Amino acid sequence: MSAALFSNRWLPLLLPAPLLLLMVLFFYLPVFQSIYWSFFLERPFGGGSMFVGWENFARVLGDDEFWSSLQKTLIFTVVGSTLAVVLPLVLALAADRHIRLAHPARNVLIWPKAVAGASIGVVFHFLFNPFVGLLAPLNSWFPELWNPRLNGTDAFITLLIAHTWGGIPFNFMILLAGLQAIPRTLHQAAAMDGAGPWRRILDIQLPFILPQLFLTLVIEFTESVTSGFALVDTMTEGGPGGATNLLVYKIYVDGFKGYDLSGAATQTTLLMLLVLIFTAFQFLYLERRVKYER
Known part of the structure; x- marks a missing residue:
């Protein structure tokens, strides 16, 4: 394979320059600014700052509300990411088997990818409304059985369902592509040896799509830490009683x-550290179990 040649030596650097500029302005600069503010006491409307060292971290780590939000974030990340990978995996396995309506279902399952997170929150807020939503008949038969506006558990479950629904399209496409790349001769040989559908899934399909499973898991774990903001803001605003006050939403509030800029910046720094720990664990531990060539 021949390498690409450019007549101008600066052209290869100019092509990615707009993207690099956007990354610096909207990612790296805010990151470094948050780390900087976490060591200073910033005035809310400008006018100077005072260096306080680790005092902001001591104040945040001593706040019970911070630990409560962190706990809810971890639960949301683990449960939501798992559901957002397992459910698309089941759908991809069904679509790959060419069952009835599998082909039109592929198109339908991809559509939600075009829906923004805030729009998903608005729709699910209406769908799970205890009075006019899909589960409203339950309250007529069993009063107060379902009420996300007053029950924290119900509200948290609603967030998980909305997050899982939003993650289905991308993960479904990735996993289905991995399944379709498996040679059909392997399925035919296993069927001739007497292997049933479940045995073929466990011994052939899942081992071959480990790279795709790892990719979707990494993306979901990273996205779930931050993407919950739009859902919380449009569905629950952290309530009821702080039951859905994820850390990313607490930072915003x-x-x-x-107007606690220093406290918000400190929590942002801790959240970035949490994401780095998650990502490092996935790449240092889980990736070792993934084989990219067979």
């Missing part, structure tokens, strides 16, 4: 409503 503390920074933009409470």
Whole structure:
């Protein structure tokens, strides 16, 4: 394979320059600014700052509300990411077997990818409304059985369902592509040896799509830590009683409503550290079990 040649030596650098500029302005600069503010006491409307060292971290780590939000974030990340990978995997396995309506179902399952997170929150907020939503008949038969507006568990379950639904399209496409890349001769040989559908899934399909499973798991774990903001903001606003106050939403409330810029920046730094730990664990431990060539 011949390498690409450019007549101008600066052209290869100019082509990715717009993307690099956007990354610096909207990712790296805010990251470094948050780390910087976490060591200073920032005034909410400007006018100077004072270096306080690790005092912001001591204040945040001593706050019970921070640990409560962190716990909810971890539960949301683990449960939501698992559901957002397992459910598309089941759908991809069904679509790959060419069952009835599998072909039109592929198109339908991809459509939600075009829906923004805030729109998903608005739709699910209406669908799970205890009075006019899909589960409203339950309240007429069993009063107060389902009420996300007052019951924290119901509200958290609604968030998980909305997050899982939003993650289905991308993960479904990745996993289905991996399944379709498996040679059909392997399925035929296994069927001739007497292997049933479940045995073929466990011994052939799942081992071959480990790279795709690892990719979707990494993306979901990373996205679920931050993508829950749009859902919380449009569905629950952290309630009821702080039951859905994920850390990413708490940072927004503390920074933009409470004007605690230093506290919000410190929590942002801790959240980035959490994401780095998750990602490092996945790449240092899980990736070792993934084989990219067979």
